[in-house]
Amino acid sequence: MTESHHTGSDRSKRPHPSGRLRPRTVTISAFAAILVAGLVLALVHGSSSDGGSGKGAQRAESSARPHAKPQRIWDRSPGSIAAVGDSITRGFDACSLLSDCTKVSWATGTENEVDSLASRLLTDPRGKSWNYAVSGAVADDLPAQMRKAADVRPGMVTVMSGANDACRPSVARMTPVEDFRADIREGLRVLRAESPKTQVYVSSVPDLRRLWQQGRKNPIGERVWGLGICQSMLKDPQSMDKAAHDRRQQVYDRAVDYNSVLKEECAKDLRCRYDNGAVFRYRFTGAELSNWDWFHPSKAGQRSLAEMAYRQIVARRPTG
Structure with missing residues (x-):
């Protein structure tokens, strides 16, 4: 310097x-x-x-600073309920052979013995609960069912879909996973376009192999299954050879994949809650299966489904 x-x-x-x-x-x-x-x-x-x-x-x-994560929105006491799905939600074979019985539906039934979800959540289910499920429906039918549900602007829609996508005449005809995803996604999109504030409760696909394990013990069930019910799982119900084992395993794995899709697609919607596999894990007993086909839920089985759904819906957070 x-x-x-x-x-x-x-x-x-x-x-x-x-x-x-x-x-x-x-x-x-x-x-x-x-x-x-x-x-x-x-x-x-x-x-x-x-x-x-x-x-x-x-x-x-x-x-x-990272962006704040959007908060999920969940009302544990909806004012009305609409149900979509398949034969389980229709109470199929719970009251009589090869017939729907919506009064015992786990979602919208009115029979005291079942104590449906609508009965548990709504002060007066009359005029505030609707059943748009269809026996035999697959996920591809969900968008049309959701459109009907959206028309009544329900506080909640219950979804139980996917069993028939795995229950096909053969394993080769099961709905591909990505097609199933597209159907579920479109169903939710249709609902959101017409009724953006409706909550959605999604039940997992049941463990079809568990139903086979229970029903095969009954000789009546075996004869009824021979009429063509869910052949991808129930064909040759007493066979324990490798081919039969592998076929049942493929159906089981497909149901697992469907449940992963339901969980993932529901997670994208802030007003959707998935049951975290509660129905899939539930070990139905013989008493909870229909006395006519030993595959669909009986009244007792419908009541169990209602209890599972109610616990999940009123919980502060989804339970595993």
Whole structure:
């Protein structure tokens, strides 16, 4: 630094008017004071550019902070319920052979013995619950059912679909997983387009192999199954060879895949709650299966389905 103040005339050594040499430290101190003043001004200027409140730093911090996760919306006491799905929700074979019996439906039934979901959640289900499920329906039918449900603007729609997509005449004819996903996604899209605030409760696909294990113990069930019920799982019910084992395993695996789809697609909707596999894990007993086909739920089975759904719906958070 000192070399930068030398000139050919060496003015730093000229006599001061007082007769003393001008000390170099005065020049250096003055220069330092100028630097300090400049720094102070820069700091003041920087602060004032943000209004003196540090908003620039706040904006930087805010931009670095991750976006808040959208909050799920769930009303544990809906004012009305519509049900969509297949024969299980229609109460098929629960009251008589090869017939629907909606009064014992787990979702919208009116019989006290079942104590349906609508009976548990609604003060008066009459005029506030609708059953749009269809026996034999597959996931491809879901969008049309959802459209009917959307027309009544229900507080909640219950969905139990997928068993018939796995219950086919053969394993080769089961609904491909990606087609199943497209059907579920379209069903939810249709509902949201017409009734955006309706909540959706999705039940998992039952464990069809468990139903086979229970029903095969009854000789009546075996004869009825021979009429063509769910042949992908129930064909040759007493056979235990490798081919039969592999066939049943494929049906089981497909139901697992369908449930993964239901969970994933429901998770994308802030007003949807999946049962976390409660129905799939449930070990139906012989008493909970129809006395006519030993495959569909009996009145006792329908009551068990209603209890599972009710626990999941009124829980503060979904339970596993």
